Amino acid sequence: MEQSTLTFQKGLKDGMPICLGYLSVSFAFGILATQGGLPVWVALLISMTNLTSAGQVAGTQLILTGGMYIEIAITTFIINIRYMLMSLSLSQKVEAKMTNLQRWILAFGITDEIFAVASQQKEEVSAKYLSGLIVTPYVGWALGTFLGATAAGLLPMSLRDALGIAIYGMFIAIIIPPARKARPVAVVVVLSIALSCAFKWLPLLNQISSGWVIIICAVLVSAYAAARYPIDEEAPEPEKAGGEA
């Protein structure tokens, strides 16, 4: 009677669309990493220990450009800080009997999409379901990275160059739909782009490395938006619509 319909198998199945999406994006990451000069196993190691897109791309770029450890740590922290909100939200959503050990293990798999699917469930999310929901995308993320890192050499140069845009295409797909629907998000996106361009092209500002630029843009713009457009407790978070590893 108490058996939850949210089984491990259902989790695996619900994870399939996420897995497919991850395959192509991590493929692009694999290319980026190996074209930057990293060996295949390092690209794979990054994907299997991080399981993030924006965060690990920025971190990898810092590795490739010789960023400082503190720069890598702060960049990773700032880019991935949103997982805190999701983890927090999930903590209210998971079954009460979920053990501490299960929490410590499953927390590793919190990504935008996995969070989105888990929080859409009507009932409390069981540890089994969440495990299944994490496993398929995780395999896709690792496999895609491996294929991108190894097969990149087999692709013609023009296609490899073209694939460089794939990950940015995905980022655009994450920010544009919510920006269209919610004005504050649109303001955040526009301000952040303007600031980022200023750091790229204005004298003096363009001396600052890309890791710090992302941090400065994110903190300034988000703080401004939080003061200007505070989100009320009851209102749905703009987060939900997005999707990214």
Place this chain on the structure above:
Amino acid sequence: MIDYTRILLSIAVMAVVTYVIRVSPLAIFKKKIQNRFIRSFLAYVPYAVLAAMTFPAILFSTAEAVTMQSVLCASIGMVVALLLAYKDKGLLTVAVGSTAAVFLMEQITRFIFV
């Protein structure tokens, strides 16, 4: 020569920071954050980060050695990505669509920029 010590330490830094972010609320916090400013700040962070990461970097993403041709191709890919995203297409469609647009532009402009 690859400095593996530095690379592995960097990866460890990334992995640990990311994991601590993910695990701490689920393991520690049992109550919701009450502070409205912090909640709002956290909600806006991903959009600000992704926008700053994408622009203007996307313009230089389609070649190791950036040329006028590569920037032109990337611009077309960017416009296609924006249009597809505006029409609410999924991540995969937008990523593949912009890649295809860049690829086509590369073939077309190859005859112009020799």
